[in-house]
Amino acid sequence: MTTSVxxxxxxxxxxxxxxxxxxxxxxxxEGKVTAIVGPNGCGKSTLLRGLSRLLRPKDGRVMLGDRxxxxxxxxxxxxxxxxxxxxxxxxxxxxxGELVARGRHPHHGLLRQWTxxxxxxxxxxxxxxxxxxxxxxxxxxxxxxxxxRVWIAMVLAQRxxxxxxxxxxxxxxxxxxxxxxxxxxDLSVDRGTTVVMVLHDLAMAARYADHLVAMRGGxxxxxxxxxxxxxxxxxxxxFGITCRVLWQEATGDLSVxxxxxxxxxxxxxGTAGTPRIAPELEVIR
Amino acid sequence: MTVNAPAADTGTETPHLVETVPDRVAEVRRxxxxxxRRGHLVLGGLLVAWLLAMVVRTLLGDFTITVPxxxxxxxxxxxxxxxxEFILLxxxxxxxxxxxxxxxxLGASGATFxxxxxxxxxxxxxxxxxxxxxxxxxxxxxxLGGSGAAVTLAALVGSALVAVALLTLSASRPGSAPTRMILxxxxxxxxxxxxVHWVLLRADIYRAHxxxxxxxxxxxxxxxxxxxxxxxxxxxxxxxxxATARELHLVELGDDLAAGVGAxxxxxxxxxxxxxxxxxxxxxxxxxxxxxxxxxxxxxxxxLLGGRxxxxxxxxxxxxxxxxxxxxxxxxxxxVNLPVGVVTGVVGAPFLLWLLTRERSSS
Numbered sequence: 009m010t011t012s013v014x015x016x017x018x019x020x021x022x023x024x025x026x027x028x029x030x031x032x033x034x035x036x037x038e039g040k041v042t043a044i045v046g047p048n049g050c051g052k053s054t055l056l057r058g059l060s061r062l063l064r065p066k067d068g069r070v071m072l073g074d075r076x077x078x079x080x081x082x083x084x085x086x087x088x089x090x091x092x093x094x095x096x097x098x099x100x101x102x103x104x105g106e107l108v109a110r111g112r113h114p115h116h117g118l119l120r121q122w123t124x125x126x127x128x129x130x131x132x133x134x135x136x137x138x139x140x141x142x143x144x145x146x147x148x149x150x151x152x153x154x155x156x157r158v159w160i161a162m163v164l165a166q167r168x169x170x171x172x173x174x175x176x177x178x179x180x181x182x183x184x185x186x187x188x189x190x191x192x193x194d195l196s197v198d199r200g201t202t203v204v205m206v207l208h209d210l211a212m213a214a215r216y217a218d219h220l221v222a223m224r225g226g227x228x229x230x231x232x233x234x235x236x237x238x239x240x241x242x243x244x245x246x247f248g249i250t251c252r253v254l255w256q257e258a259t260g261d262l263s264v265x266x267x268x269x270x271x272x273x274x275x276x277x278g279t280a281g282t283p284r285i286a287p288e289l290e291v292i293r
Numbered sequence: 294m295t296v297n298a299p300a301a302d303t304g305t306e307t308p309h310l311v312e313t314v315p316d317r318v319a320e321v322r323r324x325x326x327x328x329x330r331r332g333h334l335v336l337g338g339l340l341v342a343w344l345l346a347m348v349v350r351t352l353l354g355d356f357t358i359t360v361p362x363x364x365x366x367x368x369x370x371x372x373x374x375x376x377x378e379f380i381l382l383x384x385x386x387x388x389x390x391x392x393x394x395x396x397x398x399l400g401a402s403g404a405t406f407x408x409x410x411x412x413x414x415x416x417x418x419x420x421x422x423x424x425x426x427x428x429x430x431x432x433x434x435x436x437l438g439g440s441g442a443a444v445t446l447a448a449l450v451g452s453a454l455v456a457v458a459l460l461t462l463s464a465s466r467p468g469s470a471p472t473r474m475i476l477x478x479x480x481x482x483x484x485x486x487x488x489v490h491w492v493l494l495r496a497d498i499y500r501a502h503x504x505x506x507x508x509x510x511x512x513x514x515x516x517x518x519x520x521x522x523x524x525x526x527x528x529x530x531x532x533x534x535x536a537t538a539r540e541l542h543l544v545e546l547g548d549d550l551a552a553g554v555g556a557x558x559x560x561x562x563x564x565x566x567x568x569x570x571x572x573x574x575x576x577x578x579x580x581x582x583x584x585x586x587x588x589x590x591x592x593x594x595x596x597l598l599g600g601r602x603x604x605x606x607x608x609x610x611x612x613x614x615x616x617x618x619x620x621x622x623x624x625x626x627x628x629v630n631l632p633v634g635v636v637t638g639v640v641g642a643p644f645l646l647w648l649l650t651r652e653r654s655s656s
Contacts (some may be wrong), residue, residue, distance in 0.1 A: 025409065057549070060552075061552075062552050062553070063550055082552075082555050082556075082557055083555040085555070086554055087555075088554030089553075090553060090554070091549065091550070091552075092446060092553075093547060093549035093550050095547065096546050096547045096549075096550045097411060097545065097546050097547040098548075099427065099542075099545050099546060099601075099602075100595070100600035100601065100602075101595070101598060101600025101601030101602075102323075102600075102601060103324060103328045104329055105321055105324040105325050106325060106327065107546075109325065110542065110543060110546070110554070111554060112369045112500030113539065113540075113543060113554050113555055114555035116555060124318075127318050127321050127322050127325075128318050130321050131317045131318045131320070131321045134317075135317060136339060140317055140320070143321055143324040143325040144327065144328070146600075148600070160553075162482070172553075239391075240494065248619075260376055265416060280300070
């Protein structure tokens with residue numbers, strides 16, 4: 009395994025005249041799960057597109073190891089990092105097995121055709137995502153959760169050390185969200201895969217990521233261990249809301265409770281001088 | 294005993310693990326080859342259909358040629374009475390061959406466009422490529438008085454210009470390339486149609502009529518030299534197009550996904566468009582714009598394959614359509630020789646409507 013640290017150096021990204029990500033520096037910790045969080049339009053998906061070289065930087069560069077990704081051959085990049093975008097198009101008439109097999113593309117060329125090893129990699133990708141039983145089903149027939157696992161299987165078939173996922177849990181119900189994120193964790197722990205994912209849900213991000221990057225207005229506001237990053241102040245800075253952040257010491261569980269203009273339904277005003285928190289919970293900061 | 298127990302455990306565990314993994318690999322292989330089998334069956338069936346169409350086109354009609362006579366004429370091994378040789382070599386056979394080449398070129402181009410634009414109804418005729426070739430060819434034919442190679446070259450330049458316009462005007466914003474490509478193509482097509490009308494209005498009546506016949510799309514009077522030219526273009530461009538199919542099938546999954554898996558959509562589209570330009574320009578310069586073939590071959594092939602897109606199957610569908618439509622045009626109405634473009638237009642439009650209604654009810 010070659011060392012292939014992904015790093016953004018003074019990266020500015022945007023479309024046309026508009027600049028969305030400004031002068032951003034980021035080093036993705038190797039072999040860890042990094043989650044990028046932030047409000048809508050903060051540039052988190054744009055950053056992911058820039059890191060995966062889908063978007064040419066306006067300024068600065070993206071380095072993979074000691075090489076600029078925009079100067080590397082396309083297929084070589086595709087053998088080092090895989091990307092699952094937010095809205096892939098579900099093709100008609102294609103079975104799960106065939107779709108996952110398409111992930112082998114960067115390993116093929118004019119002289120290098122399909123081999124038994126490819127079959128093994130596809131079988132493994134299906135197994136890891138628990139979709140082996142779906143192999144002969146058509147992708148269009150699957151439920152949302154199954155589809156998402158199949159797409160992940162396809163990018164896993166690329167066999168890369170780096171995995172970039174853009175909102176892998178959007179449109180999934182809570183059970184499927186947990187399933188997908190558990191899988192991400194497994195990949196990181198069992199295989200040392202470096203994962204960078206954009207997530208909507210702050211609590212999920214804090215729970216599953218080793219490293220949290222909080223963005224706002226195209227800049228990194230806070231970065232580091234979720235435990236240090238997720239505080240009422242940062243959440244306020246990043247999302248512009250007031251909230252209560254609860255960490256449960258014994259289990260490491262986190263909850264972020266947004267405090268809007270309304271009280272919880274049925275809450276009697278007079279008793280709300282101090283919020284009642286169960287004794288085993290401790291408020292940090 | 295306590296020492297033996299774990300050893301016995303691992304003894305039974307290890308072979309079990311080794312056994313299951315190849316088992317799953319075999320399942321993946323089986324599934325893939327099963328999925329391919331339908332594709333092979335459809336391709337085989339289409340090949341048979343094309344052969345039958347060729348037999349019908351070359352041997353049947355007002356003048357029936359027997360199979361032994363066919364070989365005698367083609368191989369030159371014996372005399373066949375009654376002008377059969379002239380009819381076969383100067384009319385039936387060249388038309389069947391050019392029909393095949395034109396059908397293959399148009400069918401493959403249509404399927405390529407549908408993959409590129411991720412839209413089952415995109416095709417070089419809808420997106421102005423055919424119109425570009427037609428406008429340039431008619432301009433050369435009528436205004437400049439050119440013919441032969443000049444017209445072919447003009448058709449090539451015309452459709453190439455449309456392709457460049459399609460690429461540059463649709464690539465300006467990320468993520469929207471397919472939709473913009475379709476809108477830009479429709480606009481260009483409308484503009485070029487008015488160019489054709491303008492040219493026809495300026496021409497004297499005889500030349501205008503000549504151009505009109507060409508514009509309907511006809512296999513009539515095609516020479517072996519023209520067939521040779523079209524044959525060379527198809528023989529070069531089609532294998533290259535089939536080779537890009539794998540990357541086009543990645544573009545089918547979305548631009549970002551394709552780029553991530555090592556098939557940059559812009560480059561894949563440009564490469565495929567270049568080949569389509571060659572095929573469409575060569576076909577149009579030889580037989581004029583034959584309506585609906587590029588448009589319909591892809592969706593028909595898709596239907597046969599259970600929804601999957603295939604450039605090869607669409608090419609064969611195109612060949613079958615053109616050869617049979619030409620036969621129908623020649624013999625369906627006694628004493629009237631309808632150009633192939635009229636037949637494909639008349640049959641194609643209702644078929645398209647039928648496809649659209651079926652598409653809606655199935656999804």
